[in-house]
Amino acid sequence: MIELTLAPGLQVQPLPQRALYWPAEATLFVADVHVGKADVFQASGIPVPGAVNAADLARLSALLACTSAQRLVILGDFFHAAASQSAQVLARLGLWRRAHARVEILLVTGNHDLHAGPPPADMAIVACGEAVRIGPFHCVHAPEPNPPSYTLCGHMHPVAILAERAGGRYGTRSARLPCFHVGTRQMVLPAFSSFTGGKSIVCRPGDRIIVTTGDEIFEAAIG
């Protein structure tokens, strides 16, 4: 397990399942869930197996169960598109919500949510608008150019490209892995959805890169 100290006394745990846990407040943060993305593809004639959605929700369930989180903060892009709010997806989602009825869920509006619309009221997901303050954290969807306080966000689907170095050259066997891009004033979370691509990160001095293989998590050396 990795524990990051973002400020004196402020510890968070990036988890291999692409979520960030804040134990002191039993709060779980995820970004870019893209619920119903496979369904949108299917409706347009691109056969993406729907199981990928179900697997994402199952992973979220497992996270809530094993962390005993009381609160889930979704940092934007909960639904993929308007068509994602189909009867089938909502039925599946409803079952999932009832299984975690005691968990408070907050949603920061992401760019996809603008088109997809808010979740139905019976989901009991609190729409927070573009930003919400959770304790010391400024929670938004996209990275802030000037973070007012330590900021948690998503949107970028950050991916680190790792390569081995041998004898002064990189091997071509490289890996693209989703990562937590941890800056001194802002952290970009990996996309929670496993059916997403990524944008390779640009490192700044002082940044830390926590990569996840899905099963394991570790801090990558830079350079």
Add this chain to the structure above:
Amino acid sequence: MSNHQPAVNSILIEYFRIRGWSPFPYQEATWDAYLRGLSGLIHAPTGTGKTMAVWGGPLLEWHREYPQADAWPALTAPPLRVLWITPLRALATDTYSSLCESIEALGIPWTVELRTGDSSSATKQRQRKRLPTTLITTPESISLLLSYPDTRRMMSDLRCVVVDEWHELMGTKRGTQTELALARLRAWNPAVRMWGLSATLGNLEQARDVLLPNAPDAPLITANVGKETVVETLIPASMERFPWAGHIGLKLLPEVLNLLRSAESTILFTNTRAQTEIWFQALVDHAHDLVGATALHHGSLERDLRAEVENRLRDGRLRVVVSTSSLDLGVDFSPVDQVIQVGSPKGIARLLQRAGRSGHQPGATSVIRCVPTHAFELVEFAAVKRALHAASKGGPAVEARTPIAKPLDVLVQHLVTIALGGGFRSAALLAEVRTSWAYRGLSDAEWQWALDFVTHGGVALGAYDQFTKVVEHDGLYSVESREIARFHRMSIGSITSSASMKVAMLKGGNLGTIEESFISRLRVGDRFIFAGRVLELVMVRDMTAFVRRATSLRGIVPRWAGGRMPLSTQLAAAVRAELDAARRGIYEGPEMQAIQPLLELQQRWSRLPEPDMLLFERTKTSDGFHVFIFPLAGRLVHEGLAALLSYRIARAAPRTLNAFATDYGVELLSASPLDLDEATWRAMLSTDGLLEDVLTCVNSSELARRQFRDIARIAGLIFSGYPGSGKSTRQLQASSGILFDVFSQYDPDNLLIDQARREVLNDQLEIARLRALLEGIQEQTLCFVDTRRLTPLAFPLWADSLRAQEVSTERWEDRIKRMVVQLEADAEHA
């Protein structure tokens, strides 16, 4: 062959006579066969009148049906009679001019039109109402036509389908796409005659069978038109300072400039688009007298730019065109004085085709001057000359092209196309599809899978609830959604293009297309060379990279995917023969004499390869411990060997190896010495368990995932959008890599995943050739030489291996933990 009606024939004889020509016997034989209702394949070198050979038949047929020439002007143009399929748009324009010229000269009231991806939408709309008498088009455009229900009616009087440059199409998925279209046209009208045009090919009979699976006795007409090809090599004045490796060849620029100045017109062929850009820059920088009369031509340039170059070359306003293969097909514009080939042509057929661009008149001699980019290319040029000489003596001629067997991605695309074009019934379409060569062995299960894939998304239970594409009502399969129809039609043409972006000037004007992967590595403000200009990236919007002219003169040259051609099997054998002669002290011809000192150095430091010996060189550099192995069998099969060896070695003792392959051999690089004895090497080179081991390599590497890119695009899994397509399509973008992962995990029986693995095994790793190579090695002795430094043979391998690939049996997670985040500045090493 002169029992055809002379009266009918006479119009063409007259047409030839006015031009001071007379028909070749093979042309008359083709006209005759056509009039007797036959299909066939014509095999003729470039510039020997293939077009008239095949075009004459339909013209004579018209004359026979409408003998009264004086009544022709009053006739309206008849509906579609001739469909002319050509693989290249550049070729289409040229065919268009030549067909138009003959019907105008003869006063035949036909219309000839083009329909390619470049045609305006107004033209396409008009053609959907009425097709011209002769339509010149591409495989993609034919498929597109098949997606409209009224095409069948408009093609009801179709007489003849010509497939130009069939040797180029066969062996590609566009060729398979063409096969499916031909099967449909034959099903509509079994009397349609189909004629293929092919350049020299090692497997002409098979080429005919693939084109005409319904007519095993179809004539194979060979143009016995004497056309001699002379190959000359530019020999470096001083071999001492000539590079041992590299692929640019600018070392010989002064000599090349002299050649350019000595001729009125030259095509300078290079092997890659990047080389084209580099050579063009060099000419602009060093030959001020040729600036303005020098142009660039490659397949990624915008059509207008290409057309302008073709026109200027035709009019004699250009003296030098720097080109890749975009010009090496049989474009029939006036021949150039001189053809120069930079770097090895890597195959005998390609060299012949390029040489054919000079001395274009039948009977004339084609001369090609070869410019080596590094020392060992001299051996390849010598080998080409030797092989050509052998071929002229009736020896084994040129390379064969292997047709593709039942690619399911192309079938899946075709099913949706036909569902759009009026719908289909399963049994009828299956029977039709099986009449094509590619799908003659399609199993019922494979057919059912493809059908399920387009109707339900797949067979994984409940995985595709929301899927709609093709719907079935009472046994009729069709497409109902207009949006799906639109997406499908837009993606039909995508077989050829890899993920590419438009390059446009900020002030307006398109320059062409470039691989998205290249642009994505650039940052705003970075400079690169494209279309002969140094450009600066301003922004990327809607699949377009906007650029402006850079003030600086230097930029990086893009590397396009698939630019490097492997040495053909035939040429590799010829190279082995040259080196074996050298080993025995025989240096024949100027090329071999020039490289003699280098080969003697190789013998002093190590040895030269021998037919019954496999050479291993072991050496140490600051990179680590190297083992070089030299089977001299061509890059593709070496890549398979490299993957296999590194996998097996690492399996025996966990470690990480860098493995790399070139046309000459394999390099294995490790951090610690590879101390394997001969028995162990024998085991590593054994054919036992070959298939299993190679499959494991494929699965453990990125190979299949990468191969899936094209498959996903063809099967309609990727919708790459188009400029201005807006948000609705952006929501549908997913990379093929993610799709591959999702399928592998949630629908592992998906046959497209399986296809990706098979394509890697057969096409990339050439498992059949790899097995043959290993079997040959069983008969060879293994010879190990420890060298103090990199030998002339090893050096090019080492120099090229900066792009090494590796296989490892270490735990993936353990390896990742040792990796480092790659910094942007190092991206070009990747």
